[in-house]
Amino acid sequence: MNNILRLAVQKSGRLSEGSMELIKSCGINVSNGIGKLKAKASNFPIEFFFLRDDDIPGYVADGVADIGIVGENVVVEKDKSVAIVHRLGFSRCRLSIALAKSANYNGPQDLNGKGIATSYPKLLEKFLAENGVNAEVHEISGSVEIAPSIGLAEAVCDIVSSGSTLFTNGLKEVETIFQSEAVLIANENISVEKKDIIEKLLFRIKSLQQAKNNKYILLNAPESNVEEIKSILPGMRSPTVVPLANKGWVSIHSVINENDFWEKIESLKAAGAEGILVVPIEKMIL
Numbered sequence: 001m002n003n004i005l006r007l008a009v010q011k012s013g014r015l016s017e018g019s020m021e022l023i024k025s026c027g028i029n030v031s032n033g034i035g036k037l038k039a040k041a042s043n044f045p046i047e048f049f050f051l052r053d054d055d056i057p058g059y060v061a062d063g064v065a066d067i068g069i070v071g072e073n074v075v076v077e078k079d080k081s082v083a084i085v086h087r088l089g090f091s092r093c094r095l096s097i098a099l100a101k102s103a104n105y106n107g108p109q110d111l112n113g114k115g116i117a118t119s120y121p122k123l124l125e126k127f128l129a130e131n132g133v134n135a136e137v138h139e140i141s142g143s144v145e146i147a148p149s150i151g152l153a154e155a156v157c158d159i160v161s162s163g164s165t166l167f168t169n170g171l172k173e174v175e176t177i178f179q180s181e182a183v184l185i186a187n188e189n190i191s192v193e194k195k196d197i198i199e200k201l202l203f204r205i206k207s208l209q210q211a212k213n214n215k216y217i218l219l220n221a222p223e224s225n226v227e228e229i230k231s232i233l234p235g236m237r238s239p240t241v242v243p244l245a246n247k248g249w250v251s252i253h254s255v256i257n258e259n260d261f262w263e264k265i266e267s268l269k270a271a272g273a274e275g276i277l278v279v280p281i282e283k284m285i286l
């Protein structure tokens, strides 16, 4: 059907939960029964294909799916013709090179002549070429971290988030070669109708991301300090100022950004704010 957007998501793995949570938070209802390969949303023109993450860039490039949610590491490694439409901020991880804990490492040159096991040969080859390193890349599809202990290679190049898997396998991280997060990718020749649906989906995703980065703030202050407090709190337009029953006092409501949150709170206190409440925002539409 032409006006249903086909979205490829990982069937089961480290992206699945984040992908389906994002969809649910966008108000899209879908029941992905265990083992099902396809599902339709009941209240949005979208159909889901549940696939292995490695296959998602290829399916989107070939137009079997219109869009996909996948790790940027896989998008770059697969090198298919797809557009990265939006960064999604979950499944953050890095691709790193690791060596035995006891190995000496002073820089990429120390990898010369070594065998490196990885599931990301393209990303690794690029790093090696950029650093003029001559190493032997062994491509394996999983359990890369055991390669040194079974004598397959001296080094590994693998996905890391906390580093605990490397540590328990007697390895230490020596170089980060790529930083990744989940991204929304799209086919490069998409119809106007489908572009419209993507725009609607993106609008919802962005309002969730905005909400996460901002907090609603309520505080009380003497009326005489309103101007000073207003200059600290620009808000979406300007703050809401409501009189309190207690004469000469007002309640001020506004939105503040997560990035400079504590600096703002300190300035507000210095400007006479009291009874400050900070509340999470569910959605934010600008």
Ligand code: ATP
Residues within 6 Å of the ligand: 010, 011, 012, 013, 014, 015, 051, 052, 053, 054, 070, 071, 072, 073, 074, 091, 092, 093, 159, 160, 161, 162, 180, 181, 182
């Ligand atoms: P599949 O069976 O679908 O091929 P997989 O085993 O290849 O799955 P996962 O381990 O589920 O893949 O990882 C999927 C993606 O999640 C990775 O490509 C990466 O972008 C991200 N990821 C991997 N490990 C982590 C981690 N420890 N923390 C956060 N994100 C991660």
Ligand code: ZN
Residues within 6 Å of the ligand: 052, 053, 054
């Ligand atoms: Zn995979």
